[in-house]
Amino acid sequence: MKKLILILAVGFAAWQFYFKHQDRQTIVSFGNDSAPFSFSSKPSSPSLARTYSCDGRTYCSQMTSCEEATYFLEHCPGVKMDGNRDGVPCEQQWCN
Numbered sequence: 001m002k003k004l005i006l007i008l009a010v011g012f013a014a015w016q017f018y019f020k021h022q023d024r025q026t027i028v029s030f031g032n033d034s035a036p037f038s039f040s041s042k043p044s045s046p047s048l049a050r051t052y053s054c055d056g057r058t059y060c061s062q063m064t065s066c067e068e069a070t071y072f073l074e075h076c077p078g079v080k081m082d083g084n085r086d087g088v089p090c091e092q093q094w095c096n
Helices: 002-033 046-049 066-075
Strands: none
Touching: none
16 A cells, blocks of 8 residues: 555656646747747847837738838748848838
8 A cells, every 4th residue: 555655656746747847848949939030141130129029910011111121021920021032121112
């Protein structure tokens, strides 16, 4: 009977330890996923990161400036603002 209780206690402790550390690893990986991903080798300005965020807008008509369109092109997936893929977004509307 004592062996059974000891085995159950050790198993429960191992289970708690496993799930406690699994949650930490998940949080760390989510923290890394939230960092902006950029295809450009140009460093982005820290002030732009505070001003803009990827909120689902994808077209030039939804932008308000060349600076905003450039941020979205460099940091947000799925944008449709650089038809000729030269790295300059919204050339006809904002970034002439």
